Amino acid sequence: MHRTCDFCGDPYPTWTLVGGEVAAVAIGTAGGLVQNFGHAWAACATCQTYIDDGRNDKVVDRAVQVLGFGNHPEARERIEQLHLAFLNARDPGRTLITTTAWPATAITARELPKVRDRLARFYHGADNLPTALVDTDARQQIAAGLNRSRLFWIDSDFTDLAEYAAQRLPDVTISRDLMPSTDGLLVWSRPVTGRQIAAASWTATSDGWHLVNYRTIGGGLDGKPLQRLREQVGWLGPMSTVQVHEQHLLPGDHPAAALLATWLLVAQQAAEVTTAEVDKALRKTYARTNRPAPEVRVVRIRADRxxxxxxxxxxxxxxxxxxxxxxxxxxxxxxxxxxxxxxxxxxxxxxxxxxGPDDAPIKLSTTVRMLSSRKPNPETHE
Structure with missing residues (x-):
């Protein structure tokens, strides 16, 4: 379902708020019309920033500007009435909207520890997620798993290979030796598959694992709204989750197919794994909290394959x-x-x-195939 901000119409809503049940009644000579606006409204990052700061007037100003009613004082007054009817009766709390198709945001290997830490803090926090996605116990398990997870950044060539392989993936039986670590967070150099999955995590539990897909969030924002979103949520928003157990059979078209394909390619030694340089300031931050320096593993196609x-x-x-x-x-x-x-x-x-025979000519084809083993700089994605 395509949602927009219910305050200003922004195409990238971030939060669901619950407030007063709002309805507008229009009465004319020919009769009346009732429009029900409901009690759950979507808010974009910019409107949410104004609401958090107690600047409801700025929310109204933004709506008037976006809707093109700047020269219509009466229209502004009506918009303000609707907004305040909702906001003045607003309930505490908010829920992250996980279905917004944000523009892709690049995440480098050096940023991955900070991305992981911010995501774990969000899971530990008070902001809600849709109940169909993650329940309270599961979010705490995932947060704990992220804190102890190994970090993997998949370079562009390996990302291409994993995406291509995921499209043809057969059914896969989950097993402990399939995974490159007990807990992990994996980020591809760009979103993969038609679902635009940017990252995935796996968290060990007493009876299996939580597998979670993520998309990047905040693309196109700048200034205070972007800063606030990075502080409160981070760079990744959960899209879907599934709980699996040992010998669990997942179909080849499962949303976790890209993660499974990447695991399988690494397990069959198609990958060359190196360590990325982590930002010096980040290492100092970890040292101040008595945490070991973070290690990011960069996954590339093996040169001999x-x-x-x-x-x-x-x-x-x-x-x-x-x-x-x-x-x-x-x-x-x-x-x-x-x-x-x-x-x-x-x-x-x-x-x-x-x-075919070694000395036979190659049959002509219009298809071009390339399997690269070059080693690009993981910070540039080139």
């Missing part, structure tokens, strides 16, 4: 036929046996490769 040797195997389903050309086989998943007695199966990603 950038190409796959040509295969001389004949085409599948025609073992006796002599091949006169080589052709590309697209990247795909294959179930590989593992564990005691090789009784379990785990998807393993097979990179695109050439099939």
């Amino acid at each position: 950038g190409a796959t040797p040509p295969s001389t195997r004949p085409a599948s389903g025609d073992p006796g036929r002599s091949q006169t050309s080589r052709f590309w086989v697209s990247g795909h998943w294959r179930n590989q046996p593992y564990g005691p007695g090789r009784a379990h199966r785990r998807p393993v990603y097979i990179n695109p490769f050439l099939r």
Whole structure:
């Protein structure tokens, strides 16, 4: 559902407020009309900043300006009546809107410890989340998990590979050895999949894990509203969560598919993991609170996996036929046996490769494939 700020019409509402039940009655010669505005209103970050500061007049001014009623004193008066009828009866508290499609905001590897700490503080705080997303016990578990989590930043090439692989992911059985750490927060260099997922976290519980997807928030804001949002919430807003347990089967089209694909690629040693330089001021902040210096792991494609040797195997389903050309086989998943007695199966990603005799020409195609092993600066995303 596409929502806007109920005060000014801003397309990026941030909070849901509960106040007075507001209705407007219009009476004319032909009869009357009642418009019910309800008791739950959405507020954008700017309007919420004015409300927090007790400047309801600024909320009205912003609405009048945005709606183009600056030269109509009577219109301003009517808008003020509606706003004050709601705000003067407002209940304490507010709920973060998790469905707003914010513009993407880049998060660098160096920023990741601060992003994690702000997100954990939000979970520990008093601001509400939709009850369908996270209940009280789960939020405290996730907050505690974030505080002890390992941090992973996925570079642009590996992000491309993970997104492509996630689109073809088979059903995956969750297991402890699938995850690169017991608790973790993972950020891709850009949002992935059509859901625009920017990050994901996993938190161990007594009977499994909480998996949470996040989008970046605050894109396009500046000044005090942005500063206030960063202080109160941070850079990431939860989108969805699921609780899983050992040997839980998740379908390949699950919202956590991008996270699962990234885990699987790391587990099959397709990744090269290095450590990012963390801001000096941030290290000092951790030292003052007797916390160990944060460590951010940067995940890239392994340099020795950038190409796959040509295969001389004949085409599948025609073992006796002599091949006169080589052709590309697209990247795909294959179930590989593992564990005691090789009784379990785990998807393993097979990179695109050439099939056919070594000396045969490559069949022409309009498709271009690239698997890069370059090492870009994680701060520039280039």
